[in-house]
Amino acid sequence: MNVFVDDRVAITNSKKIYAIVDIFSKLVKKNQIGISHELNRILKLKSxxxxxxxxxxxxxxxxxxKKKLNGGTLSEKDLSFIVSEIVHNNLTEAEIAFFTSAQKLNGMKFKETINLTKAMVKTGARLKFKGKYVANKHCIGGVAGNRTTPIVIAICASLGIKLPKTSSRAxxxxxxxxxxxxxxxxxxxxxKKIVKMIEKQGACLAWGGSxxxxPSDDKIIQVERLLNLDVEPQLxxxxxxxxxxxxxxxxxxxIPYGHGAKVKDLASAKRLGRKFHKIAKHFKxxxxxIYTDGTQPIGDGFGPVLEMLDIIEVFKNNxxxxxKEKSIYLATELIKLCGIKNAKTKATESLESGKAYEKFKEIINAQNGKKNFNNKLKELKLAKFKKIIPAQKSGNITTIDNKGINSLxxxxxxxxxxxxxxxxxxxxxxIKKGEPLITLYSESRTKMKDAIKFLEEFKPIQIK
Amino acid sequence: MNVFVDDRVAITNSKKIYAIVDIFSKLVKKNQIGISHELNRILKLKSxxxxxxxxxxxxxxxxxxKKKLNGGTLSEKDLSFIVSEIVHNNLTEAEIAFFTSAQKLNGMKFKETINLTKAMVKTGARLKFKGKYVANKHCIGGVAGNRTTPIVIAICASLGIKLPKTSSRAxxxxxxxxxxxxxxxxxxxxxKKIVKMIEKQGACLAWGGSxxxxPSDDKIIQVERLLNLDVEPQLxxxxxxxxxxxxxxxxxxxIPYGHGAKVKDLASAKRLGRKFHKIAKHFKxxxxxIYTDGTQPIGDGFGPVLEMLDIIEVFKNNxxxxxKEKSIYLATELIKLCGIKNAKTKATESLESGKAYEKFKEIINAQNGKKNFNNKLKELKLAKFKKIIPAQKSGNITTIDNKGINSLxxxxxxxxxxxxxxxxxxxxxxIKKGEPLITLYSESRTKMKDAIKFLEEFKPIQIK
Known part of the structure; x- marks a missing residue:
């Protein structure tokens, strides 16, 4: 047929769909094709x-x-179709790249962003909960550590707010x-489990990926991250x-802002914030x-286990x-937003009294399907190689670069x-010369060496 | 390793290269990888x-x-590296899409276009020929039929001009x-064969693809054609x-121009032409x-065999x-460009005397490795289903849309x-009502039906 890997073909049966070709010469015989489960959910073919x-x-x-790439405007129907094609795997990654480039370079009108949002909701599952306070939080990222979510969710859930929180992996x-x-x-x-948890525990801390x-979001992000791109309308x-x-x-x-954050200054952060508000208003x-300091990492530990240890310590009032302060601040704002009075006092009390910690344990146990929180905590271990790096001189630490810490x-x-x-x-x-500055943890000697080299070369932490 | 199909990994041995992951669980065992021949030309690994x-x-x-996507300028070294990564399969199609989008939407400075051209030449093979006149021709396309190349090449080669012509498939x-x-x-x-043919026959009519x-060109075009994009600096x-x-x-x-062509008007055609001149000047x-009429198809037959039959007829003075006229015009201009006098007379004589036809036969026989031109010609057959479509009314044919003819x-x-x-x-x-307007050829009744439906719905030919 003169088609090659990554070419597109139309497959017509009762419906017509587009599919991307892969070639496995041994899997199918001549005049046969194999199709993915995803496509067969639409075509419903039998062998x-x-x-x-x-x-x-x-x-x-x-x-x-192409229309968008040439500066045109996309209608609700257009965007709905593009997003549905992305969800059904009918567009190649290259085409998704063209779509995000067009958004980045030609911008999107407000109406287009609204319609893109609608299309992205419409092509996936949608949860509905009864009850007064169904809330959620999101941080646009860029700050190392900054693992407030589990704490904020636990505080708010302990106060009766429902939080079907889904998060991403790194x-x-x-x-x-x-x-x-x-x-x-x-x-x-x-x-199903999320719905059950929101009813019972009032919150969850799930991975949003699957x-x-x-669902179009995951595919678009997969393409954007090739260049680590931030495309505002898409964001x-x-x-x-x-x-x-x-x-x-x-x-x-x-929205954390400042040198070293995703958003460089308060003015840009507010510009982005206004856009969020406008969309929220549209969807009622x-x-x-909130605009927070994004100039340095938040928390002491960076890495999955190290961050969990920080979180547990905060729950234990250490x-x-x-x-701790940022988590209380976020929780306070979310409680206020729901119209609950004395937000700050309630948030602080929940955390300091251990009520939030109890809620957190409840959530973790529910997700595990058994009461094994304490065992899980005991099993947490840091990597076997450990290297303490002391300050090479006395002075003020002037820079702790977020990206540098993440790379490290x-x-x-x-x-x-x-x-x-x-x-x-x-x-x-x-800091004084010789005092511990940071400790590195790794399971590999080579990686430890590479990390020390990176520290010396790129100096993500500067003392002046 | 938490990597998925289309993710990138770095493979390090004596050299470090990037590769795109595909997963074939049965081909390799645990802790084994398989790599493509292309990558192994660089890594030179043994089993x-x-x-x-x-x-x-x-x-x-x-x-x-990303720098280019953000409006930056790429240096010679930058472009050289990008092109080399494309050639070595180290970039995904999505990344190439980002690269062409950035070119399309942010434009390229003259210097960048020059450096991109250099990089594209440098990453591939390069032919060198002795002799005074080594020439080539190119049409930017967009006109249905318009198969002047074989005729122009034959005329010019019959006059001693060397033409290492490579062409693309549709x-x-x-x-x-x-x-x-x-x-x-x-x-x-x-x-190797091309070099031999240029020495002996003076020309070739090869496929440029392999x-x-x-070579980066083929990969970039593969991505551009997903959206049928024309990106000027890349072009x-x-x-x-x-x-x-x-x-x-x-x-x-x-550069054909006009309604229905790739370039819409003479001014745009000349703007593009000046850019070609500037690059040519840079490379000495x-x-x-030349700017030609692109408003209607050229020739009578469209499709591989039908176009070949047109060409043969032109060689036979029918x-x-x-x-015929366009081929003579192009040949004349190319002969003139080489500084040969009486170009038009020489071109016309070559074609009308049969000298060009003899050269064409010579080229075909050389490419086939045997003198089978006449047999090959005899074997040319049109498709078994044929349908003559008559004019539905009398009047002037005002439109024959290039894209419509191609789609048909x-x-x-x-x-x-x-x-x-x-x-x-x-x-x-x-045309008078009932006179034959076009004839359709197909090997499939369904396709014939679809074509008639297309003709009725999209009316690529209009009579007024």
């Missing part, structure tokens, strides 16, 4: 069915993407919230569609956007003060090696 | 060699592509020059790098750009006048079915 396969066809979505950072929770709990839970909530639509799909009515968005959601963790083996990572003994403060 | 594979690494070329058209030549000759010849001349660099790689010093570029090449041919089965296609009985001229 032996006759289909018509025609070559070189271009999905109509391609024309729409893309470029040391670890994602899902990676951190996974050190002690099963995060790959089903939608739930089918705004807005991705975040908002996921939150809408979880059924949230109250949404808190955290209550939203609060642990990094910055992480990656070199040490995170997120795959959950026990690897970095422990930061000091933040932006005074 | 059983130990390599280090690490996940999630991003090719440095990604950072450069991408979106009814057929490419390589498809047409392939109806009677082997077009997949080696570089020769390794500016310039692609065409010029291919011509430079063939060793040409005299280059004729044909003699260039002539055949479509428009094709595609529906009828071209280029895969070489005997399929369209024969046009009239061009933009008067």
């Amino acid at each position: 032996g069915s006759i289909v018509e396969v025609s070559a070189s066809e271009i999905s109509d979505a391609s024309f729409l993407i 893309i470029t950072s040391a670890s994602g919230t899902a990676d951190v929770i996974e050190t002690i709990a099963n995060v790959e839970i089903s939608l 739930l089918g909530l705004a 807005l639509a991705s975040i908002m569609s996921k939150k809408i799909a979880t059924g949230a009515k109250y949404i808190l968005i955290d 959601l209550k939203m609060k956007v 642990g990094p003060q910055d992480l 963790c990656r070199i040490l083996g995170t997120p795959e090696t959950i026990a690897a990572g970095v422990y930061l003994h000091k933040h932006l403060e005074k | 059983g060699s130990i390599v280090e594979v690490s996940a999630s690494e991003i090719s440095d070329a990604s950072f450069l592509i 991408i979106t058209s009814a057929s490419g020059t390589a498809d047409v030549i392939e109806t009677i000759a082997n077009v997949e010849i080696s570089l 020769l390794g001349l500016a 310039l660099a692609s065409i010029m790098s291919k011509k430079i790689a063939t060793g040409a010093k005299y280059i004729l570029i044909d 090449l003699k260039m002539k750009v 055949g479509p006048q428009d094709l 041919c595609r529906i009828l089965g071209t280029p895969e079915t070489i005997a399929a296609g369209v024969y046009l009985h009239k061009h933009l001229e008067k």
